[in-house]
Amino acid sequence: MQKKRILIVEDAAYMREMLAEMLEQEKDRYEVVDFAVNGKEAVEKYKELKPDLVTMDLAMEVMDGIQAIVEIKKYDPNALIIAITALGTSEQKNAALDAGAGEYLWKPFSIKNLFDALERLQRNGKE
Amino acid sequence: MKYPEAIGMKKQILILSFASLFCVILALYFASRGTTIVYTHLFYIPIILAGIWYKKKAVYLALLLGAVYIFVTLFFIYPTPTEILVATLERAVMFVVVAYAIGFVSDKWAKGEEKLKETKEYLDNIIKSSADAVVVVDKEGIVRSWNKAAEDYMGYMADEVIGTPNKKFFAEPEEAERIMEIVQRDGELKNYRTIVLNKAKKPVHISISAALLRDKNDVPIGTVRVSRDVTKEVELEEKIKEERDNLNLILESMADGVYIVSKDYKVEFMNKVLIDLFGYHVGDVCHKVFHNREDPCPHCKITEVMKGKTVRWEWHSHRQNKTYDLVETLLKNINGTISKLTIFRDISERKRMEDELREAEERYRIIFEHALTALCVLEESGIISLANQEFALLSDYSREEIMGKKWGDFIAGEDRERVLNYCAERRAGGAPAGCLFRFVSHTGEIKQVNAWIEPIPGVNRCIAALLDITELKRKEEELRETCERLTELDKMKRDFLNVAYHEMRSPLAPIVGYASLLESCELPDKGRRYLSNIEQSARELDMMINRMLQLATIDGKKIDLVVEEVHLSEVVQEVVKGVEPAAKKKNLVISMAVPEIEIQADKEKTAAIFSNLISNAIKYTEEGGKIDVSAEDTGEDIRVCITDTGIGISEEHLPKIFERFYMVDTSLTRKPGSLGLGLSIVKEYVNLHGGKVWATSEPGKGSKFFFIMPKRQ
Numbered sequence: 001m002q003k004k005r006i007l008i009v010e011d012a013a014y015m016r017e018m019l020a021e022m023l024e025q026e027k028d029r030y031e032v033v034d035f036a037v038n039g040k041e042a043v044e045k046y047k048e049l050k051p052d053l054v055t056m057d058l059a060m061e062v063m064d065g066i067q068a069i070v071e072i073k074k075y076d077p078n079a080l081i082i083a084i085t086a087l088g089t090s091e092q093k094n095a096a097l098d099a100g101a102g103e104y105l106w107k108p109f110s111i112k113n114l115f116d117a118l119e120r121l122q123r124n125g126k127e
Numbered sequence: 128m129k130y131p132e133a134i135g136m137k138k139q140i141l142i143l144s145f146a147s148l149f150c151v152i153l154a155l156y157f158a159s160r161g162t163t164i165v166y167t168h169l170f171y172i173p174i175i176l177a178g179i180w181y182k183k184k185a186v187y188l189a190l191l192l193g194a195v196y197i198f199v200t201l202f203f204i205y206p207t208p209t210e211i212l213v214a215t216l217e218r219a220v221m222f223v224v225v226a227y228a229i230g231f232v233s234d235k236w237a238k239g240e241e242k243l244k245e246t247k248e249y250l251d252n253i254i255k256s257s258a259d260a261v262v263v264v265d266k267e268g269i270v271r272s273w274n275k276a277a278e279d280y281m282g283y284m285a286d287e288v289i290g291t292p293n294k295k296f297f298a299e300p301e302e303a304e305r306i307m308e309i310v311q312r313d314g315e316l317k318n319y320r321t322i323v324l325n326k327a328k329k330p331v332h333i334s335i336s337a338a339l340l341r342d343k344n345d346v347p348i349g350t351v352r353v354s355r356d357v358t359k360e361v362e363l364e365e366k367i368k369e370e371r372d373n374l375n376l377i378l379e380s381m382a383d384g385v386y387i388v389s390k391d392y393k394v395e396f397m398n399k400v401l402i403d404l405f406g407y408h409v410g411d412v413c414h415k416v417f418h419n420r421e422d423p424c425p426h427c428k429i430t431e432v433m434k435g436k437t438v439r440w441e442w443h444s445h446r447q448n449k450t451y452d453l454v455e456t457l458l459k460n461i462n463g464t465i466s467k468l469t470i471f472r473d474i475s476e477r478k479r480m481e482d483e484l485r486e487a488e489e490r491y492r493i494i495f496e497h498a499l500t501a502l503c504v505l506e507e508s509g510i511i512s513l514a515n516q517e518f519a520l521l522s523d524y525s526r527e528e529i530m531g532k533k534w535g536d537f538i539a540g541e542d543r544e545r546v547l548n549y550c551a552e553r554r555a556g557g558a559p560a561g562c563l564f565r566f567v568s569h570t571g572e573i574k575q576v577n578a579w580i581e582p583i584p585g586v587n588r589c590i591a592a593l594l595d596i597t598e599l600k601r602k603e604e605e606l607r608e609t610c611e612r613l614t615e616l617d618k619m620k621r622d623f624l625n626v627a628y629h630e631m632r633s634p635l636a637p638i639v640g641y642a643s644l645l646e647s648c649e650l651p652d653k654g655r656r657y658l659s660n661i662e663q664s665a666r667e668l669d670m671m672i673n674r675m676l677q678l679a680t681i682d683g684k685k686i687d688l689v690v691e692e693v694h695l696s697e698v699v700q701e702v703v704k705g706v707e708p709a710a711k712k713k714n715l716v717i718s719m720a721v722p723e724i725e726i727q728a729d730k731e732k733t734a735a736i737f738s739n740l741i742s743n744a745i746k747y748t749e750e751g752g753k754i755d756v757s758a759e760d761t762g763e764d765i766r767v768c769i770t771d772t773g774i775g776i777s778e779e780h781l782p783k784i785f786e787r788f789y790m791v792d793t794s795l796t797r798k799p800g801s802l803g804l805g806l807s808i809v810k811e812y813v814n815l816h817g818g819k820v821w822a823t824s825e826p827g828k829g830s831k832f833f834f835i836m837p838k839r840q
Contacts, residue, residue, distance in 0.1 A: 018640045086632035108639030
């Protein structure tokens with residue numbers, strides 16, 4: 001089985017590192033291709049690297065996650081994106097899902113939560 | 128009659144003519160023989176006859192015969208000796224004297240006869256034409272005379288009844304004898320009333336007067352009766368009697384008291400009302416029985432009434448403690464006397480009501496005067512006719528100045544038309560009672576007033592109550608501003624909290640994340656225990672932040688349900704899975720009896736409801752306890768019950784547990800990890816779904832939390 005290439009979009013450095021550490025646990029299945037620190041960078045890197053999956057923080061400077069999801073979806077309607085945020089309101093969640101995110105992950109989350117979400121995203125994306 | 132009379136007259140003239148001629152021839156014969164004296168006596172035969180028949184006209188015959196005698200004598204005896212001349216003249220004069228004397232006597236006699244005849248005719252005519260019936264009845268009761276009036280009302284003709292007994296005419300035959308007896312005894316009978324039967328056998332009321340008829344020797348031979356048909360009078364009398372009876376009946380049945388007093392203060396009549404009140408006193412003297420006085424009362428109005436005046440006055444009876452309205456008037460009795468009629472009307476009740484009314488009026492006047500609301504009375508013309516002290520204070524006018532002022536002048540120009548229209552509508556009974564407008568006082572100061580206009584029933588007036596709300600308005604404005612500021616502050620606070628919670632959460636993410644990463648690392652047992660504690664604390668912190676976030680959202684009033692198809696058992700299973708570690712720690716058994724129901728609900732919030740309730744149950748249940756989660760489908764709704772075997776909730780706390788920040792135990796020894804938010808969130812979410820939540824509990828044994836939610840949103 002081919003490894004899934006993941007783009008991590010996250011403005012906080014320790015979160016980027018943590019996500020990478022978590023994905024390292026399943027390095028046979030997932031591979032982090034790059035990091036982006038804001039939405040704008042994320043869209044650019046997505047176009048450049050064409051990753052299989054994206055973890056997208058929503059609250060970021062320059063361009064927020066929702067905007068970035070919209071842009072990426074515009075470029076690639078089949079893009080598989082997990083929205084990750086500490087904003088606990090359903091409005092945020094709905095906005096992200098409406099923009100095109102396939103899954104939604106609330107902070108804080110455990111390693112298990114992350115992999116469950118990734119599994120669901122791929123399963124649903126395939127369907 | 129004239130014809131035989133004429134014949135009689137001719138005979139007399141013939142006889143007189145022959146007798147006179149015979150006398151003249153005799154005179155001629157004896158004169159021619161020179162004698163004159165003896166046979167002149169024959170001349171008296173025609174003269175006496177003429178005197179008898181033609182009264183004084185006989186003188187003419189006497190003069191004629193005298194002249195002829197003188198002429199014959201002077202012719203045949205010439206020259207005439209003086210003694211013969213004297214004798215001749217003497218005889219001739221005698222003729223005239225005898226003629227006149229006899230004529231005079233017979234004239235007088237004839238005149239007397241004629242008068243007698245005239246009188247008889249006159250009487251006959253009277254009897255004939257009398258309006259009264261004149262009937263003569265003899266001693267045996269046989270009718271002897273029957274005039275025209277008798278024919279008229281009896282119907283019998285004179286020929287039919289004369290010679291028959293009169294008994295048959297009476298309705299009661301013995302009446303005939305009775306009348307006869309009375310007449311014989313008293314010599315006359317006056318205005319006796321009886322009933323006779325006419326020819327058609329109909330009864331006729333008559334009034335009869337009779338007198339005894341006597342012959343020359345004063346022996347009674349019968350009676351003459353004058354009678355008259357009085358049927359009409361009798362009917363009239365009966366009518367009058369009937370009317371008097373009716374009048375008495377009316378007086379008797381009147382609600383007012385009625386009594387009649389004669390001129391000399393004798394009570395002649397009292398109706399029932401008065402008898403009931405004062406007792407029966409007919410025949411007594413009024414001032415004695417009603418007032419215990421020997422003399423007439425000083426206030427008695429009888430003198431005025433007797434002069435024909437109708438008097439009305441009020442009399443208070445101290446004995447009855449009642450006030451009467453009296454009307455007294457003159458009453459003319461049938462017998463010609465006069466009395467005083469008095470009508471008593473008991474007006475005590477009215478008096479009492481008048482007094483009460485006066486009292487009530489006084490009471491309302493005091494209320495009106497001293498009310499702390501400005502009050503005024505508006506006439507239909509828009510003029511103020513009355514105002515109280517408070518109105519004077521409001522308007523800065525004296526109370527005298529206000530009277531007659533126009534109501535419209537107290538209303539600010541821009542409000543005037545609206546308020547006046549409103550007043551008109553209130554008069555007509557429409558429009559609600561209150562109306563806000565700007566009031567202009569004497570000094571031109573504008574005051575905010577709230578006016579109540581109320582039409583006064585029955586008259587075209589309104590009462591206006593004005594409340595100066597200028598100060599109130601100012602306070603209201605202040606309050607509104609404060610409220611706005613607070614609302615703004617609240618929003619700022621919420622926004623701040625929202626951000627703050629997120630910011631608190633962000634550092635929680637690496638704590639939880641790295642802790643989960645650490646699990647896969649090789650750690651000594653001690654380290655693993657530490658890690659477990661870190662994870663537990665982080666989860667609790669997360670849950671608390673979560674709840675605060677949820678509440679902040681609720682307060683913001685911006686929550687919408689995201690309704691979707693929800694598998695109830697799946698949701699519950701997930702929630703139970705989440706709390707299992709905490710349950711395991713306390714060695715609690717969670718049993719589930721949730722059927723496969725699909726409902727329309729907000730999945731997240733439904734999960735939050737279960738999560739809060741179950742977490743709560745875990746928190747308050749001691750080691751080794753039991754928690755049951757059951758749900759049932761009741762058709763329209765689902766009914767859920769979460770039962771624990773925990774410490775329970777005392778009755779005093781039970782009604783308040785769903786209130787925000789309500790904590791049963793606020794002491795330092797309280798259970799950790801509780802802010803008193805969980806149940807209030809449950810309540811909000813259940814309500815949002817159109818459901819209801821409640822709890823029952825037995826302290827020391829456990830609690831039951833119930834909620835019902837409609838299956839379809």
